[in-house]
Amino acid sequence: MKTSINGVILAGGLSSRFSCKDKAHLKIREKKILDYIYDVFKDLFNQITIVTSNPLHCIEWNCNIAADIFPVKSSLxxxxxxxxxxxxxxxxxSACDLPFLKKEVVETIIxxxxxxxxxxxxxxxxxxxxxxxxxxxxxxxxxxxxxxxRKFKIQSFFNQVRVKRINEEVLRKKDSELLSFFNINTPED
Structure with missing residues (x-):
């Protein structure tokens, strides 16, 4: 069942540990990492947006594409x-480098x-x-x-807003090994 909120995939990172390769297009088992996340998103969200520094690299997905507004490379x-x-x-x-993201975990958060x-x-x-x-x-x-x-740490604004944390016990009920949060940082991963 689709939710009443939108989904955004962040695919504009530097991929600095990938020798300038775009992590979103890295293949795992003949499928791009971004495909794994997109497949989860298309079942949950009516509107999906990919935020990227290079919109032309993302036109193959059937969704909105947005380029960063601020000319700064940062998840924030x-x-x-x-x-x-x-x-x-x-x-x-979601970051674009979470190939094991489970739909059930996203549903639990939502x-x-x-x-x-x-x-x-x-x-x-x-x-x-x-x-x-x-x-x-x-x-x-x-x-x-x-x-x-120039405060780019995501948590840097949390003291100005209401934050609800979902504890590990709840998350493990949907993903016992918490693989949904395993991100690909290096080619060896």
Whole structure:
């Protein structure tokens, strides 16, 4: 069943540990990483947007494509762009390098969206997962303000908004090994 929020895939990273290769197009078992995430998203969201620094590299997917508004390479600028172009009060965000993202985990995060919450974010023993989370449109201004101040850490604006954390126990019910949060950082991964 599709949700009433939008989905955004952040595919504009530097891929610096990939010798300038675009991680989104890296193949795992003959399928691009971005295809795995897109397949999860198309079952959940009516509107999907890929935020990228190179829109021409993403035209093969049947969705909206947005280029970063701020000329800065950072996940926070991708979140800003995704929120700017989203037509819903809350938007789910995923990095493009999570090939094992499970639909059930995304549903678990989305089910916990409350209109008064601004950030709905998974938290495991290794920390929070800001690139597999929901952000409200109310985050747009604090995110933009932090980008202007060159504060690019995603959590840097959390003290200005309402944050709901989803604990590891809840997440493990849908993904016992938490592979949904395993991101591809190097070719060896």
């Amino acid at each position: 600028t991708g979140i800003h762009t995704g929120l700017f172009f989203s037509s819903t009060s809350h938007t789910f965000f 089910e916990r969206v409350n209109p008064s919450d601004d950030v709905i974010i998974p938290e495991t023993s290794t920390g929070i997962e800001p690139l597999c989370a929901v952000y409200s449109s109310r985050c747009l201004k604090p995110v933009a303000d932090n980008i202007v101040r």
